[in-house]
Amino acid sequence: MIEVFVTLFVIMDPVGTVPIFLALTSGRSALTARRAAWQAVTVSFVVIAVFGFFGQQILGYLHISLPALQAAGGLLLLLVALQLLTGQEEEMTANANTNVALVPLGTPLLAGPGAIVATMVFARQVDAFGDFSAVGLGVIGVHVTLWLAMRFSLPILRLLRESGVLLVTRISGLLLSAIAVQMVADAVRAFIEAG
Incomplete structure (x- = not known):
């Protein structure tokens, strides 16, 4: 249990998720932000559980390799990071109908390729x-x-105020873009090693 927890804790990075969560939920009510936290964790748990049980079959049926899944997740995160960096996050957060808890928080940020692959590996070891x-x-x-x-x-x-939120948003965008680029680079490396 401890090995699974520590591995997923490092990959999913609860502390590193906080600034991105704050950036994506800024301007929303506390109730909406709390709901987003709950929904993001629920979506992540469902995605991780489904891939833990059926991941190999799903990817095999769709003829998708793990590096392809990782590259797709990296590209999706890069789009979100660019919106945070360029000040276009309002497009994601301003519309009350937009649920940032599902995408990008729930997946691919929390339930990203790294967490999915790690869970699939642990699930394979279950005897x-x-x-x-x-x-x-x-x-x-x-x-x-x-959560x-x-x-x-x-x-x-509440302590950061508007200027602090703007700073956190830009820093989050930078960190998220680095995570996204690393995911794509790892996927490219895996493609090269496999080919």
């Missing part, structure tokens, strides 16, 4: 109910941590 319980508790534990990090980050938003 007994004890192994299954350990993997399940590790996945649940990291999602509880993610706590986002849920209790909201007071920070």
